[in-house]
Amino acid sequence: MNKIYLDHSATTPVDIDVMEAMLPYFSEKFGNASSVHSFGQEARSAVDNARHQIAEFLNCKSTEVIFTSGGSEADNLAIKGIIEAFTPDLNEITNKKKPHLITSAFEHHAVLETVKELEADGKIEATLIKPNRDGLIELSDIESAIKKNTVLVSIMYVNNEIGTVQPIRAIGQLIEKINKERDQRIFFHSDAVQAAEHFNMNVDYLHVDLLTMSAHKIYGPKGIGLLYIHSGVPIKHQIIGGGQEYKKRAGTENVASIVGFAKALEILNTKSKIIDDNKGIEKLRDKLIDGLLKIPNSFLNGSRKYRSPANVNISFINAEGEAILLNLDMEGIAASTGSACTSGSLEPSHVLISMGLKPEQCHGSIRFTLGRKTTEAEIDKVLQVMPGIIEKLRKMSPFK
Amino acid sequence: MESLYSDEIMDHFKNPRNLGEIENADGVGTVGNPNCGDVMKIYIKVLSRKLVSGKKEEYIADIKFQTLGCGAAIASSSIATELVKGKSIDQALKLSSKQIAERMGKFPPAKYHCSILAEDGIRSAIKDYRRKTQSSKSK
Numbered sequence: 381m382n383k384i385y386l387d388h389s390a391t392t393p394v395d396i397d398v399m400e401a402m403l404p405y406f407s408e409k410f411g412n413a414s415s416v417h418s419f420g421q422e423a424r425s426a427v428d429n430a431r432h433q434i435a436e437f438l439n440c441k442s443t444e445v446i447f448t449s450g451g452s453e454a455d456n457l458a459i460k461g462i463i464e465a466f467t468p469d470l471n472e473i474t475n476k477k478k479p480h481l482i483t484s485a486f487e488h489h490a491v492l493e494t495v496k497e498l499e500a501d502g503k504i505e506a507t508l509i510k511p512n513r514d515g516l517i518e519l520s521d522i523e524s525a526i527k528k529n530t531v532l533v534s535i536m537y538v539n540n541e542i543g544t545v546q547p548i549r550a551i552g553q554l555i556e557k558i559n560k561e562r563d564q565r566i567f568f569h570s571d572a573v574q575a576a577e578h579f580n581m582n583v584d585y586l587h588v589d590l591l592t593m594s595a596h597k598i599y600g601p602k603g604i605g606l607l608y609i610h611s612g613v614p615i616k617h618q619i620i621g622g623g624q625e626y627k628k629r630a631g632t633e634n635v636a637s638i639v640g641f642a643k644a645l646e647i648l649n650t651k652s653k654i655i656d657d658n659k660g661i662e663k664l665r666d667k668l669i670d671g672l673l674k675i676p677n678s679f680l681n682g683s684r685k686y687r688s689p690a691n692v693n694i695s696f697i698n699a700e701g702e703a704i705l706l707n708l709d710m711e712g713i714a715a716s717t718g719s720a721c722t723s724g725s726l727e728p729s730h731v732l733i734s735m736g737l738k739p740e741q742c743h744g745s746i747r748f749t750l751g752r753k754t755t756e757a758e759i760d761k762v763l764q765v766m767p768g769i770i771e772k773l774r775k776m777s778p779f780k
Numbered sequence: 781m782e783s784l785y786s787d788e789i790m791d792h793f794k795n796p797r798n799l800g801e802i803e804n805a806d807g808v809g810t811v812g813n814p815n816c817g818d819v820m821k822i823y824i825k826v827l828s829r830k831l832v833s834g835k836k837e838e839y840i841a842d843i844k845f846q847t848l849g850c851g852a853a854i855a856s857s858s859i860a861t862e863l864v865k866g867k868s869i870d871q872a873l874k875l876s877s878k879q880i881a882e883r884m885g886k887f888p889p890a891k892y893h894c895s896i897l898a899e900d901g902i903r904s905a906i907k908d909y910r911r912k913t914q915s916s917k918s919k
Contacts, residue, residue: 700817702850706784706793720817721850726890728817740814776799777848778810778821 383712384758388597388690388751389540389574390716394640395599401643402601405636413633414622423635430642437645438591438608439582446607446625447638451573451594452490453618454607455534457629458569458590459494461615462532463504480505480530484517484546485734487536491571492730495534505529515544515682515735519554526558532567537575541718541731541747542682543691545579548572552587567613573597573605577648578658578689589613595637599752600644604637651752661750662689664759668748669694671763675770681732681745690751693718695737696744699773704746707769713762718745785851786885792855797862800844807912809904812897818849820857820897822905826869839868845901852884852891853898859883860898869909875902 385393405426411419413427428442435442448454459481466479483495485508498504507525511517517535526533533555537548548570555568569590572581576598583591591608595601609615609628621630669680669692677697696704701717708715718729720743728742748762783790805823812818825842843865845857860880864872880895881887887894 698848700849700853703793703854706790706851710794719850721853721891726816726893739817743814743817773848776796776846776854778819778846779814779848 381712383714384761385714386748386750386754386758386762387714387716388754389543389747389749391596391602392599392751394596394601395644395647397647398600398640398643402636402640405639409635411635413635414624423633426635426639427633430638433642434606434645437581437649439584440608441611443626444583444608444611446609446628447633447641448605448607448629449603449634450596450605451488451571451592452605454592454594454605455488455490455571456494457607457615457618458592458609459491459532459534460498460618461628462567462569462590462613463498464616465614466531477529478503478505479532480507480527481532481534482507482509482522482525482530483534484508484536485510486515486539486541486731487534488540488571488573491534491536510734510736511539511544513736514686515539515542515731516686517546517551519547519550522551523554523558526566528562529564530566531564532569534569534571537570537572537579538688538691539682539731540574541729542693542735543574543688543749544682545575545686545688546570548586548588556587574688576645578661583608583610595641595644598644598648601637601640604634604641606641658689661752661754664750664754664756665689665692667756668692668750668759668762671759672766675767678770681735681737690749692748692750694746695732695741696746696770697741698777698779699744699770701743701745703773704744704769707772708746708762708765711761711765713765716747716749718747719743785855785887788859788883788885789852789855789887792858793851796845796854796858798844798858798865799846801846802842802844805844805905807905807907807909809901809906809908811900811904812849812853814848818853818894818897819847820849820853820901821846822857822861822901824905824909826909837868837870839866840864840872841866843905850891850894852887852894856880856884856894856898857901860895860902864902869906872902873906875899 409422411423413423431442431445481504495506499506509521559565567589570588571592573594589610594605617628619630672694681693701719702721718732720726720728728739732742802823806826807824810821823844827841828836843861847854847857877895877899880898
């Protein structure tokens, strides 16, 4: 059976060229980048080159790229790093008030749980902005949430579940404008883990101070990510040890993965220059959305207009997500769901709930995320099997 | 192929036993709620049979289920109905979530509540049957 992978927002396969670029850095060029000898210098130069290449991709300085173990660590570093760097100074400006942080209610858990823990520990005040029914954050909601003691706004670029694209550049410009008229500067962080594949990642254009990226969503290896930190933005390190990563993140450099990360971005860059790749995948996405919506009692989650070209997220009433996934898996098709039954916590998707969906509408949600190698034949196969799967499950249900 | 569930669960998920509804059922029990994602509806037909001792006992002559829920919820409904079909009401009431879970085999720990739901479903249908028979007696 030909397997069909439509879960690229979960992870992507490592590109063969990426793997080949990484291989020499395991057993052959194995040096520690901090060592003085030639083994070490070979590794140092590989890390430096990779950092330089990545900085070019982001249109920033090499010193502004901090490698981490992945997107989650980068999000943690951005949020805790800013809050902890700021707390003492802020107390004087705002008369001992806690720092205030603004984020959205449908962020990735790496941001949301970090914010919730800081709040529970009494270290911050937090405002969670709800997206509208289309899964978009309104600029005016951010503006009206800003307080005298606000130090950080963190809004994701592309939502991982519903693929909606947030107005990052407009938010960045808004915060820049507001900053001109206040003492306490507000920093702006964006978790762009799901954005790199299809959207502009120029940090200057986006007007962000901090930006999170992960390699494994763009055909790079797992276990490597980065935080872009604009020069002069105060960050308290979260992993303490040696002086690596400009003293912002201790630990021997993960040389092979850093090289792989840079290679993945190089491939992404050439790919988008050669063909207007988004258009091709968008056509497949639209075919899948239109085809699935022909199934009765189904609806699309998230804006159709401001949407990742790779994301399809549809709710089917009276069919449960995990049961749909198991049936798809039997057909060799891999997808994901916002149902409580797969969350481990038995809570339905916080993303769908934040948009105003009822729990019973979340349980039947299915996400297909397309990738570079997704073909029309694969989309046709999904469209061919889905009506039968939904019909079968609805027949089992006590609700008619 | 690596799978989240045991072969037993997948077998019941693919080919559920006793799926459907019983018209004019003697007892109907609905447990769970759409909020949490799993809803089970159990229908039973109860008849009386003569034992060797001469005593009469009531038993579950037929049982059907309808479930909205995940693979484990559908499989546990199917397994539970199979375990009590043909059993006396007293025996059926003794069915525990532990027995159902044992039959299910390998599943993620978070899914244990599905076996509890199936046990509750059976009890709820029997309770409904008893309520109906008692109210008809009192008439």
